[in-house]
Amino acid sequence: MEPLNPAAMRGAVDLSGLVSRASAPAAAPGRAAAPPNGSAAPSGGVVREADDASFGEVLELSQRVPVIVEFYASGIEPALEPIIAGYGGRIVLVTVDGNRSPQLAQAFQVQQVPAVAAVIGGRPLQLFVGMPAEAEVRQVLDQVLELAQQQGVTGVLEQDDAPTEPVEEPLPPLHQEAYDAIARGDYAAAASAYRTAIAQSPRDQEAVAGLAQVNLLLRLEGAVAADVRAAAAASPDDADAQLAVADLDLSGGHVDDAFGRLLDVFPALDADGRTAVRTRLLDYFEIVGADDPRTIAARRRLTALLY
Structure with a gap:
């Protein structure tokens, strides 16, 4: 695969408009703001789900640690979680159902799924479409980390922040x-x-x-x-x-x-x-x-x- 070019970040699509669209209205005094119906809110772990309504938090997180965004759809489940988990909190994976998040799919110029992009310091970078071999995926992720370091995005999420996930039943x-x-x-x-x-x-x-x-x-x-x-x-x-x-x-x-x-x-x-x-x-x-x-x-x- 071609090395990631830091200059590509300068020509990336501006996602800042998603922050205002994703922000919930201010709650009335004495009441907590409720999440929008059906929206997926990012959790505290290194793997989380997001949608059009909750992506503002992802953009904020990308100022601290590079975020990998994996677009999927019904019948094509996210595949990067085991690989991302091996990076010890230096990379966060955000999964997005492209069919249910049309604004994000359009912003990332997703033509088909699976599709994978990165967000570093609030700026997106397209990575690949389809799912390459694991060795190629790791090579790309290593390049994302190098690029993030050049951009000053070098945070690490504590593994203890990750919620305990229920054990999934094996597929038929x-x-x-x-x-x-x-x-x-x-x-x-x-x-x-x-x-x-x-x-x-x-x-x-x-x-x-x-x-x-x-x-x-x-x-x-x-x-x-x-x-x-x-x-x-x-x-x-x-x-x-x-x-x-x-x-x-x-x-x-x-x-x-x-x-x-x-x-x-x-x-x-x-x-x-x-x-x-x-x-x-x-x-x-x-x-x-x-x-x-x-x-x-x-x-x-x-x-x-x-x-």
Whole structure:
């Protein structure tokens, strides 16, 4: 991998606007401010979850210690925790669900997941997309530490600050097989494992969602975002072109854009095109989650269009 260039920090996207958006309103005298509904607040440990509403605290933390931001989505779980834990508090890992944090996905220019960036002194730096081998990941993290030292960000979190995590149940064998395949970038093998899991247990919703996510990654392999968007703009009534750009939208966390694009084009399509769009939307519903308000609204609109 190319060495990280300190000069790249100067051209990074400014994330300072997220601080004001993430800050909760001041509480009334004598009352504590409550976190926003559904928001994930960073905890005290070296591995924590964040979202659009809580990322301001992450930016503040990055003034003390370099922060690695790992974007994931349903069916693709974060993979860096064991590696980060070995750095003894010199690096913090923040995990972000790209589908549920569209502002962060846009700010970090995330086109697909998994995607990993760093934040040093409040400034972001893109690191890699996909999950390289562990040795390559450690090489990048070592370079992040060197760059952080040059920027004067040399704090260390005490390991005692980390909360005691409950022991996680092991994944079912086929899910673990899929997870391992995703971690090494072999999406075809992951899809095969999920399909086998579904064949054995058709009601395995985790496998269904995982397969939808992996199929999305397979469709995006080798895609050039600018070319995909240009083709969609040139052929607004072409189902394949709109499906391709909707994949880009969803992978970047722009869920409403992906849903809206396909639902807008649906009425003008022929029978085959409508079938393709309906099938893709059902996959998106699995990825985003059946209980997500955006899914509920899109499903209601699709039903109205069908009948």
